[in-house]
Ligand SMILES: O=c1ccn([C@H]2C[C@H](O)[C@@H](CO)O2)c(=O)[nH]1
């Protein structure tokens with residue numbers, strides 16, 4: 001993808017990471033999504049004393065874009081403070097699939113700039129989609 005846009009997504013995700021609410025894990029993440037009109041939306045992980053209610057950074061970013069009226073995502077970038085890049089969890093992979101504009105890049109980065117890029121289909125092959133809800137689906 002375009003290096004300038006990636007750099008902007010990285011900066012915005014890194015800036016957002018400061019707002020992660022992580023009193024239980026102390027594992028802050030920041031995410032940025034690029035929408036089809038070129039806008040960038042960010043998200044962070046938001047934990048809860050009832051641990052399972054935690055929302056991941058990736059889903060926060062996607063839901064922020066959707067809440068702003070966007071429907072298609074061109075790329076997603078996630079930033080962690082770890083030595084190696086952090087991949088999205090299974091729930092986030094399914095949510096990314098729902099709004100991905102085809103097979104999009106998911107860019108996993110560390111604060112120090114290490115990078116691992118995979119596509120949304122590589123991360124979730126054989127995903128369940130709206131097609132699977134057709135009653136008369138052909139095999
Ligand atoms: O891809 C991931 C993996 C984990 N987390 C969050 C959830 C929780 O706050 C913390 C530890 O699991 O990291 C994310 O936001 N995204």
Ligand SMILES: [Zn+2]
Nearest residue numbers: 056088089092
């Ligand atoms: Zn997740």
